[in-house]
Amino acid sequence: MSHAMPDRLLPGSPYPLGASWDGLGVNFAVFSANAQKIELCLFDPTGRKEIRRFTLPECTDEIWHGYLPNAHPGTAYGFRAHGPYQPQHGHRFNPHKLLLDPYARKLVGQFRWSDALFGYRVHSNRADLSIDRRDSAPAMPKCVVIDEAFDWSHDKRPNVPWGETVVYEAHVRGVSMLRPDLRQHERGTFAALASPEFIEHLLKLGVTAVELLPVHAFLNDRFLVERGLRNYWGYNTAAFFAPEPSYLSSHRLDEMRIAVRQLHAAGIEVILDVVYNHTCEGNEMGPTVSWRGLDNASYYRLIPGDERHHINDTGCGNTVNLPHPRVLQMVMDSLRYWSTKFNIDGFRFDLGVTLGREQHGFDPGSGFFDALRQDPILSQRKLISEPWDIGPGGYQLGNHPPGFAEWNDRFRDTVRRFWRGDAGLRPDLAARLTGSADLFNRRFRKPWASVNFVTSHDGFTLADTTAYEHKHNEANREDNNDGHNENCSRNWGVEGPTDDPVLLETRKRVARSLIATLLMALGTPMVLAGDESLRTQNGNNNAYCQDNELSWLDWERAESPDGRQMTTFVARVIALRKQHPLLRETRFLFGDREVLPGLFDVGWFDEHGDPLTIEAWQDPEGRAFTLRRAGPGLNNETEVLLMMLNAADETRRFTPPAPHLEWHVLLDTAEPESAPHRLAVPEVEVAAHSLVMLAAQPIGEADWQAGWKAGAHHGPRLLTALPPDPGAHPPSSDTSPTT
Structure with a gap:
């Protein structure tokens, strides 16, 4: 009627x-x-x-x-x-x-x-x-x-504990535009996220959460449209409550809900990258x-x-006025809407420092943070902040309130610099591997507060980090002036593509060492979609406007021998992380917890198995060391893990630190297809630019004491000096407003 x-x-x-x-x-x-x-x-x-x-x-x-x-x-x-x-x-x-x-x-x-x-x-x-x-x-x-x-x-939200979380940063459009098994109209949409093939890929990798680049409806900037480009990343919000229409193959909102429901059924959480710091209207000259x-x-x-x-x-031209109660209400209502109507599991806040600004500057007790922390719904979601903006005092890594995790760009830069061979990185890397306590050990925060990454949507891909030393953003049509200049990368002899088999093998080895370091460090690891198959952007470190094959995941490359090998390797390291609770420790490590007599929770050694002294820590030429971890294993029995890292340009022989134990090699980034095996000799050859992980488990006090008797030492003792304070960190090289 x-x-x-x-x-x-x-x-x-x-x-x-x-x-x-x-x-x-x-x-x-x-x-x-x-x-x-x-x-x-x-x-x-x-x-x-x-x-x-x-x-x-x-x-x-x-x-x-x-x-x-x-x-x-x-x-x-x-x-x-x-x-x-x-x-x-x-x-x-x-x-x-x-x-x-x-x-x-x-x-x-x-x-x-x-x-x-x-x-x-x-x-x-x-x-x-x-x-x-x-x-x-x-x-x-x-x-x-x-x-x-x-x-x-x-539908039931997976509620994966922070300590077990492995994040996969992905773009709705990018992960499926080149998927040959999908119907044309489904490519680049939420329907593709719900496809069994994509979910199976995530399960094969072992990731527990998908972090989607912005899905709010957004505006393509006029200057991009006039250049024949698009705002691919979507950090230009036009509607805080509406999904981007181009991501809906059927024009029905239920398509996104179905994708969330299917991912949840597989035990995978969905985190949204949200942009509440600015809008698409730009400055006073905008639309x-x-x-x-x-x-x-x-x-x-x-x-x-x-x-x-x-x-x-x-x-980006404007700043949303979060101190205004109605504006704050809008943002909170938006977050609750996505949480309750789409069952979203968490949020990554773009330029999170902006959201925490009051009239006097950044304030961890700002109205925005207080509103989130007291909210009975939102406080139970995963909350991740990008801890910088370009305003005064804009670099605030480690200064967010309890309940928040933060993107740790210091982890990224330190790990990249170590593996490219920079001098004097051992103390800083030691802090990053053990949860970045120097940044996050305050107000009873936990190691998971550090979101560790070596790559993200903004910057080089993993493959490009080992193939380019300079940005190549000419396709953005800004005369290569956009994007940051310092990438903490190394091309190993040739800028870009090469046919040199030795150089190609070095690049792949370094890529494996980077990803293994990420996944074995304390904190919450985040893997960039496509890194598992060595996706390249041809040296473009700011592909925000490249809605084309440059940015999309190359599934054909993923099926190549190199792509398959890398995917298998990434899945293997994630599986190791799940199998060994020591890699998911919920407390910061200071070498002060005695697991067995003379065996502490963390220790540091040189290649000869001798404890690192203060002088050794301060040696700028030190590019190799062993990290020993000890604590309860899966069955609450004591296990001991060794990570031997060699960033030097030549093979080094490592001796496991005393006492003598039965060691098994779990992983070697120089031999990615090598199966786990018992260490038959007292030394380990660690190839240049590679990492080897060993385990002795389970052991009891009798095994421990017997190991001392079998070795050259006469008894347990405090085995290591703690690394010195890595010191203050300069502002990140990656504070692009488009992230």
Whole structure:
């Protein structure tokens, strides 16, 4: 039965914000503290034709609201806001511009770049002080009312403990665009994430969580479109509650929910990379598509005394005003929405320092952090911060509050520099291998707070880290000026591709040593999608705009001999991590816990098996050492692990430290296909640029004492000097605002 559309809206309710269908109609509510009138515009289902316009009849506590009887899911809409156009005072109201609902759950249509998207006349001599009176609706996507009902079929979140988590950083589009087994329309979508083949790949690797680059609806920057490029990474949010439409093969939100449900069924968590620090509207010269037109002075941080201009702590033109209670509410509502309506398991906060800024600067007790920590839903999700931005005091690694993990770029840089052969890295590497206690051992935080990585979406891939010493970003059409210059990489003799078999073998060996170091260190390891098959970006370290084969996972390469070997190797190291609790220790290591008489939880030795002295730690030419770990194994019996690392350019002979035990070689990055075997001789040949892992397990006190009698030493003693404090860390080389 059809119902005539009413002449006006009913008052409705100021809560909840957004468009809410109750079965009889739709309530619309939107925040603006400075608007004088807000209009609701209705469109046909395609979003192309405006069919009706209503004034929201009520404003309660700065929330404008109205109720439309008989409206239903599928209704397309947008807002227009009336108020002062006074950029010098921070106000940029322009009713000629159609605005997205900040709480929109779904978008239909696309942004079509034209000057009409701007609130001012683009070519005016008065710049943004002028006003543009063209209707922007034809160039705008529209919001869509949805029905939230979905059968989760007893979906259960895996709740993988932090200490057992292995993260796989992936791009929805990138992981499947070159998958030949998928139908064309499914490639690059959430449907591909739910495919049995992709899930089987994750299970084969042994990862426990997929961290997806931004899935919120985003805008392709005009300058990229004009260059024939796209905002591939998606760090340019247009709607905090709506999935990116191009990631939906069926245009149904349930597609994303099905992907989450299927991953959960396989025991794999889903973490979203979220961008709440800035929006797609850029600086004062950017377009007006939502927040700017609704209440620029409330939604954004403006320069005090010069409110025409935005504070730009993000490097992306604007900074979301989290200290404002309604803006903070929007972000918290968005996080809860994804947590409860999509069963998301965690969030990685892009430029997390920006979110923790108050008027005086970064504050670990900021309103944002406090709101998250007290929230009964969000506090139980995995919370990961990128601990920097480009504002004053923007490098805050280790300074986030309890409950947060942080991307540890110091781990990345130290491990890369060690394996490329830099001098004087042993003390710093020792700290990174044992959980970075110098950064995170405060306020009862645990080693899992350090998210360890050697590569991420931003920067070189693993293969490129061993093949390039300089960035090659010419494809970005910015004259190779974008991206960071220091990559802590080494090409081993030739920049880029080569046919030299010796050089190629060195590169593969170093890549294996990098990934093994990552997965054997204390902390939460993160692997970049494609590194398991040695994916290359041809030296591009800032592929944010490369939505093409340069960025997509090459599944054909993954099936090559090198790709298969590396995938098998990565899976093997992850399996070792799971098999040995010592590699997942939940406490920081200081060498002060005695496991057996004279055997401490951690010890450090040179190649000869002698304890590293303070002088040895301080020797800048030291590029090899042994790390010994001891503690309870799987059956609570004592196990001992040795990691022998040789970053030198020649093979070194290592002697396991006393006492004499029966050792088994578990892993050798120079011999990736070598099966575990008993060490038959008292020495271990560790090839150049490689790592060997040994185990003696299980052992009891009698075995331990017998080992001393069998060896050259006469009894247990304190075996090692602790590494010196690695000291202060300079700002990361990777603080790109696009990450």
